[in-house]
Amino acid sequence: MMTLAAEIDHNGTSPEKLLAPVLSAFWDQPDSWTLDTYRRHEGYEGLRKALAMAPDDLIAYVKDSGLRGRGGAGFPTGMKWQFIPQGDGKPHYLVVNADESEPGTCKDIPLLFANPHSLIEGIVIACYAIRSSHAFIYLRGEVVPVLRRLHEAVREAYEAGYLGTNVLGSGLDLELTVHAGAGAYICGEETALLDSLEGRRGQPRLRPPFPAVAGLYACPTVVNNVESIASVPAILNKGKDWFKSMGSEKSPGFTLYSLSGHVTSPGQYEAPLGITLRQLLDMSGGIRAGHRLKFWTPGGSSTPMFTEEHLDVPLDYEGVGAAGSMLGTKALQCFDETTCVVRAVTRWTEFYAHESCGKCTPCREGTYWLVQLLRDIEAGQGEMADLDKLNDIADNINGKSFCALGDGAASPIFSSLKYFREEYEQHITGKGCPFDPARSTAWADDKNTDGKNAHRGVNA
Template sequence: MTDATVSRPGERDVDPVTPVLTKRWLSPNSWTLETYEQLEGYTALRKALQAHPDQIIELVKASGLRGRGGAGFPAGVKWGFMPKENADGRTARPHYLVINADEGEPGTCKDIPLMMADPHSLVEGVIIACYAMRSHFSAIYVRGEALHCIRRLHAAVREAYDAGYLGEDILGSGFDCDVVVHAGAGAYICGEETALLDSLEGKRGQPRLKPPFPAAAGLYACPTTVNNVETIASVPFIVNGGSDWFRRMGSEKSPGPKIYSISGHVERPGQYEAPLGTTLRQLLELAGGMKDGVPLKFWTPGGSSTPLFTAEHLDVPLDFEGAAEAGSMLGTTAVQVFNETVSVPWAVMKWTQFYEHESCGKCTPCREGTFWLAQVLERMVDGNGTEEDIDTLLDVCDNVLGRSFCALGDGAVSPITSGIKYFREEFLALCRKNAGTNADETAGDPALVGAAR
């Protein structure tokens, strides 16, 4: 676990940005209420409760905070979709806030460290967000395998209840709020917000057809907002620091700090906090450079579901606009770094096997497509592929992309299409190797020579 800073992209000789989201991570017993309160903990909540809920929503809108779960949708706008109260000050149906902590994207490891090191920042953010959206209940949906994280969150919620930050009449404000920590069962599909809601309701985790969207009919068919852990944990800092302060970090359209998860062939893998728009070149400097000095070959800007980048993309700004303009997505900023020793077809095959396994099976393009993509890639990597297999892969990808219920199908084809785009020669080399083997076998058998003719 590492917190570090860099200067703003495109600027020189400026002061480094002070850690924000990771400021408490290295403090002794950082996960306890005592430490949290010593370091400005729950001061933002007191400030927020003195304001009108709409003022909090407008503050988050003005800050430009965008969803940190991958889509990058403006958080304040999303909060604003929640129905307003009636003339009597009450809402027709309960409002719910659901926290997506089902971190399962290969290479992503930012939310679990945040909840382990600083769970109260999430809890405080939840209470503020609930107050802004007139919600009195929130569920934090955590990936079931993250047992230590679940225990730490349970402890933080208990501490918050005991201190009067949760429950009835919080800090004498008249606002009530309850939080439940829910453990999932380890299904990648439950990272999709509507599949997560179905799982919370006790159903099989499968994506819903939209519309209706969760803001209109989410958990138990009531208005619901689903936010990522890092998104909500940013809220207390915005309340205390203000929107202008938040916008001084990052880029114009993607403001604020971001936790970049760097793994793979680097000297110091870990979590690095930096302004949005930081480049891989800068991140590699923070991470000590390429491991053992072996040159970079390819990397993912936001996990395995985002199109690959190569060494030519070292200076692409890693914010929502920069990654998209370069042909990929920022995703969850899961930066997986691979050196020249790694086979691209092999890496793509391993990711595709993951998506085949994790497909929920609800829609045909994803269910059938990931199965056949994995079959073809396995055959190619085993040395039994043909050049026609490359066209088959691209054809299947075209039939999956944009045709599945959720983004799992799109994510499954991204490494394949981008891998072939940048490293087609590697895929062809596997086919030529197979063709050469077949030719040698044919040359040694007169019967096969005749058959070949």
């Protein structure tokens, strides 16, 4: 696993100096996941500093740091903690969303596999702040090696006194439960996750009430992403000013960028928010030899795609938003000119149709019909009118479904039609995919595959 932190040169030139990574600082060391290794790198020092503060002061400190949720929406973490009512006589819960399922997203799972104690320390700090005595980690059930390693880290934390009764003599009693989900993309939506955690079918809840008022077991609940919570210990240990010295004014700090697809050196690149894809590609060896970038996603398949013209867009919440997309989970999937846009969008849409929980009509019916139209177009059996139908159906899903899954399904449709409508038309007028090896010689030069399986879509 490659890790890298870059210092951004605000003059627009390539980054020249490397900063020490934070979350990924010792991923490559032997036994990086153990408590001993974590403590050798100032592990649990942030917790000691947090326990010396009053809970309300701790919340204000995290809020002042400017830490924003790393799960996709970018909502301020400290503000989310502040929403929990105090003195209500109810139990408070912290739920960590580790159900990483977005196509192209791969940051929380490597983090948990290599450095689980950063999350555990962040959980203890967060629970102290919101006055919670029970926390849950909802982990994607398919990642069994991560589950085993996380269980072992929790055992170590209990044994060392970081969990359990009277944590470090602070008076805080905290239980931590690791729960393995059954493998449903919809459970990445926070209220569907809560339903699943309670033993019910994972489906989004109607809001209000919001989880901060009536979440897990109808009690006040904070739901945070893995990376969000894991970033807290470093802020407490090194200071909020240190954290704010990185990134941009409205999007401060460091974060993990998942670079995948047709790049020379894919992997996790930990850099300050605001770095550009051009800078990341410079550090990773660029697009694979002999090819050029065609399109890419800034935050996973549910975010509107970008093209070469967006290489210098600052990868922070404001910069990406101003350019017409969303930073999301910072899953930078890069596709070169051998990739058929129609095929890639079809595969993504098939995923969303399969993972729709079926609770609301726009998403349940809309994603089904999007798949039918896209399959016809890809096979050369579509009509020009189908392009307007695609746009119309996506519009009937976007903003009208019960949760954000519908919006995510519509995003690739809108953006691909915006930037690559001509390619859709070529499928229709040419009665098939122009990237089909049987119809085109464009694939013969793919040295990486010797001409076999060159047509790589979403999983390239």
